[in-house]
Amino acid sequence: MATERFEVQREIPAAAAKIFALLCDPNGHVAIDSSGMLQSADGDHVRQVGDEFVVHMDRESLNDYPIGKYDVTVIITRFEQDALIEWTVSGVIEPPIRHLYGYRLEAGATGTLVTSYYDWSQIGEQYRDTGILPVIPEAALRATLGILARTVK
Template identity: 30%
Template sequence: MSEHSISASRVIDAPADAIFEVLTLPSRHQQIDGSGTVVSGDDQRIQQVGQVFVMNMNGEHMGGDYVMENTVSGYDENKLLAWRPKPQGAELEGWEWIWELEPQGPGQTLVTETYSWEHATPEAKKAVSFPLFEDRALEQSLERLAAAVSEK
């Protein structure tokens, strides 16, 4: 863990394109979410930087149900997917989720998930105690991603 981010990595027995296919479909994020906060997501596939996708969320830190608007901040097909979340109706922003995929040979990919609050606004840092999630939540996301990719 750095001062402004946490990361977890895992080799998944699947090619990068199969993993990227799961990651770029927000409707599958509830299936892979290790934090337990994602309820559902858009059915539209993520395809480019600047695209906005919506996730329905639930967490005590936000008082229950809320909607998160996510702006894609990084996109390199089968290599990188990143987005910056912003709760609808709140001036809390500046953190980022980053997924990096690195082929490790036939049918294996090293996947690294990073949760960064390096650019979180002062308002966000005041409202949210970063890191909001522990390393274990990222490890669980990677476990769940491996399971989701294997079941297609």
């Protein structure tokens, strides 16, 4: 596994606070998902490290592993208001895989430079050679940024 992290950027013509508010909303994650796996979410807006919410998933959207519908708990691992949000998931697979997703927001020339990343460098050894990672391709991160731009417009 040579690459263990994808990172893509896009400048979005919206204030960081508006983008960050969407990223703190469990339903915001569903609204901007390009993979089709996120079906719905339950829980309150996140406000700090350790906050959690549940996402109802459908793996059939990727057509790669026949696990169908399942739930994951999103656990916030880093949180800096209007600047950084990162999370891991816990759910069907035990022990948890320990892959991370996140967004960094920085002032841009015409709005906010949004960096989306997916990092699986900290996964457990039992998952290294399984072929299940990365779960989503880099193109999905880029597509999600496009949906994010359209959503906060």
